[in-house]
Each structure stands twice: as C-alpha cells, then as structure tokens.
Amino acid sequence: MKSSSRALLAVLLLAGFPVLMLAVAGALIWLEIAAFQRSPVSAGRLAFFVVPVLYVLFSALLTFERTCDDAEGVPVTPAEQPELWAAVRELAKEVGTRPPDEICLVPQANAAVHEETHWAGLRVRRQMFIGAQLFAGTRVCQLRAVLGHELAHYSNRHTRFAGATYRGRQTIGRVVDGLHRSAWLLRPVFSAYAALYFRVSMRVSREQELAADLDSARVAGTTAATTALREAEVLDTAWWLFLNDYATIAWSSGYLPERMAEGYQLLLADGKRAKEFASLRENPPSRPASKYDSHPPTSERIALLEAAPDVPVPPGGERPATDLLRNGMALLDAVLATGFTESAASKKKLDWASLVAIGVRDSNQAEALRILRSRSIDDLLDLLDAGHLEDIADPTAPPEARTRAKRELYRDQVHCRLSIVLHAQLAEAGAAHWELSWSGPAKLVLAEPYATELDPAVGAAVDGDTAALRALLAPTHS
Template sequence: MTTAFRAALAFSLLAGFYVLAGLVVAAALFFDVLLIIEFRVGVLKPAIVLTLAAAALVQAIWMVSRRKPGEQPGLAVTREQEPVLWRTVEELAQRVRTSPPDEIRLVAEVNAAVSEDTQLLGLRATRRRMYIGLPLLQTLTVDEMRAVLGHELGHYSGAHTRLGAPVYRGRVALLATVQGLARHRFLQRVFAGYAKLYLRLSQAVSRRQELEADEFAVAIAGRLAMGEALRKIHGTAAAWEVFMADYMSLSGAAGGRPATVFGGFHALISDPARQAELAALAERPEEASPYDSHPGLRERLAAIALLPEPEHVPDPRPATTLLVDSAIAAQAVEQSIWTPEAMTTLRPVSWEELVEQGVYSSLNADALRDLAVAGQRVMASPEPYLDAAFEALQRGQRQALEAHLHGLGWNPGEGMLAVVLARALEATLIRHGEARWTLSWSGPARLLFTDGEEVMVAEYAARVVADPSGVPGLRDWLADLGISRDYVPA
C-alpha cells in the first residue's frame, strides 16, 4: 500500500467521521420531529438518548474547531542573529528541492521538527516553521546535524507537512468526541473503534513518511552520519528524560529554578557513571505499537543501510559551530522555558542549592510537619512537639498516629509510619545543620552529615516503629546532636 494511497484513505476516514457524526445528528432530528408530530412512548427514549448524544457530539466538534493554536515554543532566531544556521538550512532546502522555512526556532527539546500552516485541507500552505532542539546542537556533529535538518526538510519536499495539520486536527476531534460521549456508552464504543482505525492508518502513514525523509537525509550527509545521528538522538532523549524527571522536576519546590538548565544537562551526560547507565537505557528493547508515529530505531537503521552512499566531504566539527555563540543561544533558549510568572517568582540558583532545598522540600518537609502534628493530636499536647510523636509511639499509640497521618494525606500501608519517621528524622538533622542533601550527577541526591558520612536512618526508623522500646535510645541520639525534646518544627 503506497504512502499516497494510505494518506488518501486517512482523509477518507476523516471525512467519514464527520459523516458518521452527521448521521447521529440526523437520527436525533428525525426522532425529535417524529415525537412532535405524534407523541409515542416508544419513540421518547431513543429521541432523548440520540438528542443528548448529538448535543455532546456537536459540542466536542465545535470546541475543537474553535481551538486556537497555542504559543509557539522556543526562541525564534533571525538570519541576522544566526546567519550560518540559516545559510545551512537554505542550502539544504535547495538540495531537496523545496522552499526553506519562514521561521527557525531553537527549542529546549531533544528533537527537530517542521510544521506548515495550511488552508483548504492542506492544499494551500501559508507559513513554514522549523524547530531545532538545542540539545541536538550540543551533542551532534555538523555532518549529523545536516542529516537531521535534511530529514526535516524532506518532510516539506514530500508534502508530508501539508497532510500533517488536517490529520492532527482530525485526531484531536476524534479523541475529543470519544471523551465527550462518556455518558453514551454505545455511541462511545462506536466512535472509539472508528478512532482506533483512523489512528492506526494515519500513524502508519507517518511511519512511512519518516522512512522517506530518511532517504533525503542520507542523500545529503551519508549513511554513517544519519545512522550516528539517530543513535545519538535516541541516547540523548533517554538522558533528557532522566534529567527532566530527576533534576528539572525540583524547580519551584523551594522557590528556586536552575540558573543554567543546559549546563546541568551537560554535566549529567558528561558524568562517567551516568554515561554507562544512559548507554544501557538506550540499548533497551523498543516496544513497537501500531499507534507509533515513528518507526523503531532498528527498522530505520536497517532501511538506511540499504540506501546508496552519496559523495560528500565529511564535517566532524561540533554542531554548535553553526551558531554564532552557543552559550548565548543556550541562555536565550533557557529564558523561553519559563513562564513570565516563574521568571519573576522563582530565584535562579545553582544546581547544588536547587537539589539541597528542592529535595528537602519535596521529600522531608511534609513528613516532619505531619508527624509532629499527628503526635500533638494523639497526645493532646499544647504544641506540635516532634517528641509528642515519639511519646505516642512509646505508649503503643501507633495505630492512632497512622490514622492521623492518613488524614493528613499519607497513603496507608504496612511501612507508612516507618517512612514518615525516617524522613522526619532526616529533616530534623537538616534543620539543625547536621546534614544536607548533596547534588550528584551520577545518581540520586545523597544526604550527608557535615563530615561527609552518608545519613542512613531508614532501617533505624523501621526498628523503632517495630519495637517502641527503642524510643529512649532515639531521644538520646537526638540529644547528643543538640536537638531538645521541646523542638517544634517551623
């Protein structure tokens, strides 16, 4: 089945979706008119059901059709700002026999992409945009970057982007319709089945288009450059996921944001221990799905290996040479990550401070406060002394403590109290200057005493919870550290 035929079939299915919706509306109108002409009890139920379903359908389609495009991500760069990058893109556009983009935007993503604003279901193009991920410029060579840019321009040359916008809008409309029919199970199942068929077919078209665009990339930079680019992107994407989940997620937790985002990412991917871990992540077997928009890495590499090798002069320089000043570009793109509110309310801090305060805020602060409050409620103490929780535990009030912690939002479970106690003890040490969370690019942040020894209180807390006779020893340990029994967490 050719790509053109698949695309035509996808458009036919998209048109069929609106025809199907129109049939539901027409059926609702038919039963409503029939009910008005001659009231029958047997007609009343289908009339009500179809009318409500038709209303939900029309509302979902109307909401999607009225939805306006969101703000464009990243930073737009002009020819004057980045002349080398623009000349490279325009030269490659000539190579693949297409018009260059009207706009180039640098984005904080491990990705490159193109889009095209269209009218009349993709028959008329209005504005082209190219998005280039700064992490790609930081990790690829010029040769590899040219392959990636050639791939994206290949989407223009193959008219792939003309199909993209209407196909995407159809996908959104179908999914919104399925959600809008939540109260109409039968119709929801009908439209859900139709949506699955449409998604499978449209995504199959997308996968074929990616392989076609790879042919343009190889024709420009060769099999080796494109293959290496795909491998690096695959590995860099895995590293970016780790970076976002384990480090960037701390932003805002203590009123701070990293002063240098890409500096932190560079430190992560440069750490020897992390490099081994990230290499293992990149080697994980891929799970293929008929709903994937891109073929798997192995499939793409196998297809590239069969393409003819062009004559070209290799350029192993780092891709950052395509930028006037990569540091200034990185700083500008970082500014685009944050909302205006975040820029004004979150302090730019070092990664060391962000980790120290962010991990404490997200992991320890609630545990310390909630354990003290739970102890106060159980023991009816005048203040939320942390020691009140110890006293409750020593007096056999574990279940009461756990009940109050559950009421404060902690998930009940066998080890819940031990977890809260361990985190509260860590927080107490931090608040009294005995320990601090320490940044590590090799793995999770480590809680260290001031002498550099790692704090490990989880097993100790579990033993005290299991055997409350250990509470006096816990009190003595804290007293030796200068932490009094009347300590009230702020």
C-alpha cells in the same frame, strides 16, 4: 497497489475530507430548517445541538497547525540566527523541498515541520520546530540528520504526492482530534473516514519514513543518521529525569535553576549516567505502536541505514550543535523556560548546587514534619525508651504486614523515619547539608561527630537505648 497509486488515492481522500464536513454541516442545516417549518419550538431545542456542532465543524474546516506565535518556544529570525537558517535552507535544498517560513525553538526533545493549513490541507506557511534538547545534546551532523529527515517528509523525490500524503495525515489527525473533544456525536463518521485515510496512506507513509532516513544519511552522513535515531530515546529519557529530579527539585520552595541548559548537558556528560545512556542507545525500549503509526521500528530503520552505502559525515559535523546558534546557551535557557507554567516567572533563580541543597532540605523538612505529627524529637525518643515502635512506624503500612515479623518491620521503618527527622534537625542547626550529584540523588553530608556516630546511635535508640543519641543531639537543642 503501487505506492504512487496509493499516494494519489490518499490525496483524493484528503480532498474529500472537507467535502464530507460540508455535507454533514449541510445536513444539519437542512434538519434545522425542516424542524423550524414544522415547529419553531422544536427547532429551538434542536438548535442547542446543531449550532455548537456547526461551530465545531466550521472551526475544524478552517483549522490550522499551531504557529510560532502560539506555540511554546522562541521564534528565531534569519537576522538573529543566520548560521542556523543557512543550515536549514541548505538542507531543504538538498532534500528537494522549500525551506520553512519560520523556525521556532521549543522545549522538547524532538523536531518537526508543520504547515499552517486552511480548508483541511491548503498550504499557507511552513514552520519548523526544533527542540532545545537537540541543540544541548547532539552534534551538528546529528542535528542535520534530524532536520533533514523532517524536511524530507515534504519532498516528492521518492514518491509522487508523498508530501501531500504526509501533510494530509497531520491535518486529518488534528481535525479529528479536535472533533473528538468538542463534537463526540460526530466521532463515528469522521473517525471512520480518518481510519480509511490512514490505512490507504500507511504504506506510502512508512516508505516515506524510510526514504526520509536515507535522505538524512545523504545530507548528514550515515553515522550521524544512525546515532541520531539512537540518541532520540536518550535525550527524551534524560530530559524527563532532569526535569523531575533536578530542574524542579526546589519548585515548591520557590526556586528554579539559573542555567538550565548547562545542567542538562552536565547530566548527559556525567560518567555514571553515560553508562546508563549507552545501554539505552544499544537497547532502546520497544513500545507498542498504534496500528496507524507510520514509523517503522527504530531497529528496522537503523538496519536499513547500515545496509545502504556509507556516506561520510561532512567536515565540521562533529562540532556541538550549539555552534549553530549565536549566544546559544542563553537562548536555550529562554526556550526551556517556556515549557513551564506562568507561575515559573515568580520563581527566584539559583545556581545548581544551591538549588539542589535547598530543594532536598525543604523536602526532607516537610517529610520530617509529617513523621513528627506535632510531636518533638524528645517525644519520639521517649516512645523508643518505652518500646513503642508502632507509634513511630509508618501508619499507612498494610495491617497484614504487621502480623508477620512485626518487630523487624517496625525496626526498619523507625530507623528510616527517625533518620529523616534527625537529618532535618541537623540541617536546621547547620550540621548537615545535601550536595548535588549528577550521578544520582543528592548526597547527604554530615559534620562530625554526626558523620561517624549518628547511625550507630540511631540503631541503638531503635533497640531501646536512647542515651547515646540524646547525648549526640544535645548541642543541637536551642
């Protein structure tokens, strides 16, 4: 079947989806009326099932995509960000579709164009969502490639009805997902219909993805399009690393970073991390895709772009993407902040160095308290003098491990756990702190003589001689 025929069939199936929903709703109403005529009591019992299902059906029938008003993120108007809007309108014109009615910057490492829909497909308003991470981590040409690709999904330039087909996949997927959560008894009927639609539209959608890639290269340059595909994995991986290891490192202590977007950029630019990210660009991980996923493998998409005639990057494309924003870094900070829970508003803001120092210090202190279990450091040293390593070792270690090389196992555990406790005490005494490193975990910095003498003293203590460690710690005792 030709792509245009498949697209037409997909449009017909899309039009039939609300008809199916109305038919099911009508059948349920008829069933309720029939039950009422036979027995009002039975009808009342049946209504406990029918009424909620009807509510879900009609809600789904009138479902619409999220708007800038209810999405995480910050909507931006043409008056606020004229350069960004001008670029988006230019891209829409070049790919052959209308520009969005709204642009919303969101705390995600991707971009999308959605349409506010009613009656499972009737277009009302078009919104473009652009991830703050894209601005922070790409160049203008790469951002143009990403946005051009998303806008091209709504163009019928390559296949007639392609835009409607793409819109249908979004709408049906969203409706069925809502039904799965709220009306599981209807799942078989609508899942089967959705599967049929996805199967029919699969070829059209995959061809449209490749065509959208070619459009992105045409409007932004071949190099920009290919590097944008490679960069997507890097930005997402870097973001989760940044979020878990840096941005929220002092969350439980009540702090967040002052300049979040700047920190994300510093992580991306770090020399050691850059090597890791370069490897990720060249060898993106392959993940199992759904059988209904319309995206071809990234390697296939890149190969298609590289085989096509080369399109140069337009002048000015090598500028950082933040150049398209006014007061860009402050705006990106505001956008990224919307990705946190409401409790983030109560957090105090710190510079990056202070944030990491406090976050690691408090985390180390909490771990030290778990190790001590109401004991003092002197208590631990007394246990070491008595040779009771097992009373300091990890109590959660597998019992079978203790029967094999038990003494060596205990030595390693006790050395590590005792060091944690000592670092906490030294930090409290002002003789230790942690320094921010974008290349890896925060670095512990010890004052002298602890920097040179602590580790040997701990080793001796684990072996049963605590004299050197006791002498070293004497100045820290209050």
